[in-house]
Amino acid sequence: MYNERHLENLWRNRQRRVNYVPLKDVIGGINDNLQKLGSSRLAKLKTNWAEVVGDELTGLCFPLHLKSDILTIAVYSSAVRFHLEQFHRQAVIERICEVVGKKVRDIKCIVDASVLDA
Numbered sequence: 001m002y003n004e005r006h007l008e009n010l011w012r013n014r015q016r017r018v019n020y021v022p023l024k025d026v027i028g029g030i031n032d033n034l035q036k037l038g039s040s041r042l043a044k045l046k047t048n049w050a051e052v053v054g055d056e057l058t059g060l061c062f063p064l065h066l067k068s069d070i071l072t073i074a075v076y077s078s079a080v081r082f083h084l085e086q087f088h089r090q091a092v093i094e095r096i097c098e099v100v101g102k103k104v105r106d107i108k109c110i111v112d113a114s115v116l117d118a
Contacts (some may be wrong), residue, residue: 074112
């Protein structure tokens with residue numbers, strides 16, 4: 001089973017004080033930094049939203065999330081969604097890159113009638 005040398009090593013390792021840091025604390029710090037960075041970019045985007053989409057669409061859509069280079073936008077109706085996705089997609093992506101300074105791969109629209117309340 002255990003020889004004397006193995007038991008001696010177990011005893012030595014037991015005597016050594018080890019300061020472990022829980023993995024959740026390490027990952028939590030990294031995750032917090034990433035969220036702050038993402039939220040600051042989203043805040044900058046929300047501040048300059050009229051410049052990004054223009055006066056015509058400012059009150060009808062609003063940025064929700066910026067994750068994995070994809071911006072999720074809440075739109076008032078499916079007609080606004082169609083208009084934004086078909087006619088303004090590339091222009092909005094380019095303006096986001098100019099305003100935020102981050103490359104956005106795509107935009108995703110979600111119909112949400114509460115956009116007008118915001």
